[in-house]
Amino acid sequence: MDTRFLESFLAVVDSGSIAEAARRLNLTPAALAQRLRALEQDLGQPLVLRAGRRVRPTAAGLAVLEPARRLIDSTRDLRAIAAQDEPAGQLRLGAIATSLTGLLPEVIARLRERHPRIDYYVRPDSSVNLYQAVLGGELDAALMVQPQFPVAKSTGWLTLRHEPLVLIVPAALAEDDPHRILTTQPFIRYDRNQWGGQVVDRFLRQNGLKVREWLELDALDAIAGMVSRGLGVAIVPDWAPPWPEGLRLRRHALPGAGGRQVGVLWTLTGARIAALQAFVAACRARNDETGQA
Known part of the structure; x- marks a missing residue:
């Protein structure tokens, strides 16, 4: 699983908008939507619901939300730990x-x-x-x-x-x-x-x-x-x-x-x-x- 797709999912949930999340991640809305679809296919569940311009997590999305945050944080920490006190990550x-x-x-x-x-x-x-x-x-x-x-x-x-x-x-x-x-x-x-x-x-x-x-x-x-x-x-x-x-x-x-x-x-x-x-x-x-x- 590509952790960038999880980061995209978290950005969408936090902002409530694909357009705003795309702006924060310096992506096009189409590219971000593609990442979401790939993550949903990988997990076998829809993760977000679209209502007009707003987006909210599904029950499955809510279930994976906090584990996804912990996984992203751990991935970032691993980069810093592996650097052995050299500023990195x-x-x-x-x-x-x-x-x-x-x-x-x-x-x-x-x-x-x-x-x-x-x-x-x-x-x-x-x-x-x-x-x-x-x-x-x-x-x-x-x-x-x-x-x-x-x-x-x-x-x-x-x-x-x-x-x-x-x-x-x-x-x-x-x-x-x-x-x-x-x-x-x-x-x-x-x-x-x-x-x-x-x-x-x-x-x-x-x-x-x-x-x-x-x-x-x-x-x-x-x-x-x-x-x-x-x-x-x-x-x-x-x-x-x-x-x-x-x-x-x-x-x-x-x-x-x-x-x-x-x-x-x-x-x-x-x-x-x-x-x-x-x-x-x-x-x-x-x-x-x-x-x-």
Whole structure:
């Protein structure tokens, strides 16, 4: 049995969609569907049911789900164990959207030069979900916002960036007083379910600022795009470039507003510890060379 077919089955179940699973695995939907059919023929049972664009596991699919996860995890661990402490095998990483474009490519590029036997699975998600995924063993490490509480003792933390809060406004807005802008202009709020959004909310409440909120979004690039089109103003962390191209906006510093810390959270044990330590070392090397933290 080809373990890649099992990985495809797990991706479909986890995402609930063949199209989304294909995107995550860098396959075409047709190729992924072919893998599913081959696995079902091998096991002699249908594993998924299709209802429109959504997919859910059959009774047989549910029965093999957890054994399939254990088998995939064991296969990944075998690669790392066989390397005898040389960094190798698959690293399961998570990243928030801004780190996915602004930090992770740089770190992986550094790592691949020294340790080409490491390969990668990367899961985009919110910091809240990534934190739980590292604690639960679903991910080895995650580039995410530091929580406002002490991280679990089973994990390590390294800060990579301090991202101060900034007020972004349309380029055509002539007003320069941040407090006046915030109380007179339509406000686009950074989602309060996100840890970074909670920092913004705390700043507004501590300063008694009553904003004219009309929209709440969890995607920083989408917020910047809305502001660029003149649809409002927003407070966002000054995240790692690149920002979307073609934005027509201005940034105002907010002294004393605080910000968010972005860094890497990782598990301290596991079969892939050599590869994980190499990843953390690459993150530290980036900090040493850039002087950021």
